Amino acid sequence: MLSNLCSFPQNQISYIIVIMTTLSQTYLDHPLIHHHHIVPLDFDSLRTIPDSHDWFNSSLETPSSSSHHHTNVNVSIPLIDLTDPNAISLIGNACETWGVFQLINHDVPVSLIERAEGETRRLFDLPMTRKLKALRAPGDVTGYGLPRITPFFSKYMWHEGFTIMGPSIGHASQLWPSNYQPFCDVMEEYQRKMKSLAEQITRSIFNYLKISDGANWLHSAGSTEAAACSTALQLNCYPRCPDPTRVMGLAPHTDTFLLTILHQTRTCGLQVFRDGFGWVPVAPVPGALVLNVGDLFHILSNGRFPNVLHRVVVDPTRRRLSMAYFYGPPPDFCVSPLYDPPESPCYRSVMVKDYVRLKAKNLENALSMIRL
Ligand SMILES: O=C(O)CCC(=O)C(=O)O
Numbered sequence: 001m002l003s004n005l006c007s008f009p010q011n012q013i014s015y016i017i018v019i020m021t022t023l024s025q026t027y028l029d030h031p032l033i034h035h036h037h038i039v040p041l042d043f044d045s046l047r048t049i050p051d052s053h054d055w056f057n058s059s060l061e062t063p064s065s066s067s068h069h070h071t072n073v074n075v076s077i078p079l080i081d082l083t084d085p086n087a088i089s090l091i092g093n094a095c096e097t098w099g100v101f102q103l104i105n106h107d108v109p110v111s112l113i114e115r116a117e118g119e120t121r122r123l124f125d126l127p128m129t130r131k132l133k134a135l136r137a138p139g140d141v142t143g144y145g146l147p148r149i150t151p152f153f154s155k156y157m158w159h160e161g162f163t164i165m166g167p168s169i170g171h172a173s174q175l176w177p178s179n180y181q182p183f184c185d186v187m188e189e190y191q192r193k194m195k196s197l198a199e200q201i202t203r204s205i206f207n208y209l210k211i212s213d214g215a216n217w218l219h220s221a222g223s224t225e226a227a228a229c230s231t232a233l234q235l236n237c238y239p240r241c242p243d244p245t246r247v248m249g250l251a252p253h254t255d256t257f258l259l260t261i262l263h264q265t266r267t268c269g270l271q272v273f274r275d276g277f278g279w280v281p282v283a284p285v286p287g288a289l290v291l292n293v294g295d296l297f298h299i300l301s302n303g304r305f306p307n308v309l310h311r312v313v314v315d316p317t318r319r320r321l322s323m324a325y326f327y328g329p330p331p332d333f334c335v336s337p338l339y340d341p342p343e344s345p346c347y348r349s350v351m352v353k354d355y356v357r358l359k360a361k362n363l364e365n366a367l368s369m370i371r372l
């Protein structure tokens with residue numbers, strides 16, 4: 001199975017360090033085109049929906065106009081207890097059917113999640129003038145701003161976000177010139193915990209798929225920066241909205257990497273799409289994390305795991321926060337579909353960084369561009 005992921009002999013590692021691409025570099029090569037794609041609205045000052053954010057009279061599908069894809073409240077995504085003796089097959093099954101599940105009894109301490117949520121709240125509570133000081137520069141990845149998918153839609157989303165890729169101290173010190181350390185510390189600790197959970201779940205899924213030696217980056221996880229995984233933490237805020245039927249919190253999309261681990265506050269909003277079921281709300285479960293399959297696991301599983309399409313709708317009275325941790329192999333790894341003959345591959349092999357670039361330019365068309 002080793003051949004399914006491009007890997008490098010040990011004696012070439014030092015050479016690899018030299019050519020290693022960082023994920024931020026990959027994004028830097030593909031800046032958002034216009035500066036106004038970065039600056040969110042000051043939502044608190046609004047009493048009506050500005051035309052720029054009104055999806056209702058556009059050709060875009062809004063949550064309320066989804067006539068052919070109604071919201072289905074009669075089903076829910078799987079809820080898996082990580083301490084269940086059958087956890088591996090439950091996770092594998094959930095990945096095959098839904099591409100998403102909720103996980104309880106993971107060992108990420110609730111107190112850490114609460115502290116990270118508290119810092120996220122502290123960030124979005126800041127006045128707009130202060131948040132703009134930490135604006136993501138055009139071509140940069142870390143900082144405050146709009147969702148990266150914004151340029152692909154003709155209307156703006158009811159959303160403000162803060163992306164962390166690598167150190168956040170530069171931006172945090174703009175937000176809180178004399179009190180940035182608690183934010184940086186908790187976000188670092190949170191990402192460390194998320195990474196080890198992502199590694200544990202990836203290993204479980206590899207067990208389920210019977211991959212024994214396919215992923216060097218997992219074996220070396222934590223031991224060397226040379227094989228730095230592609231990771232990012234996205235803090236999301238969906239302000240309350242006077243008319244949620246006209247707006248979109250986050251437009252339908254799939255996530256790019258292997259897995260996403262999401263913490264959401266108690267306000268509903270996340271919905272996942274499943275053929276034959278429509279849009280299914282992911283009801284917040286206290287202490288649970290939501291895990292979803294991204295494009296790279298879809299490719300790796302040769303299409304067996306759906307890269308679940310998801311979106312966020314907003315609430316009329318309550319602001320919703322979420323923290324999404326994205327996890328993937330290092331940018332220079334080559335991901336190839338795993339299959340047993342007589343099956344054949346559905347996708348061509350692709351380097352993580354090349355796929356990230358394809359996605360940045362083509363969004364949901366990226367997958368069809370590597371389909372065989
Ligand atoms: O806020 C959520 O529930 C989803 C966030 C999300 O899909 C993302 O950041 O990619």
Ligand SMILES: [Fe+2]
Nearest residue numbers: 253254255310
């Ligand atoms: Fe997402």
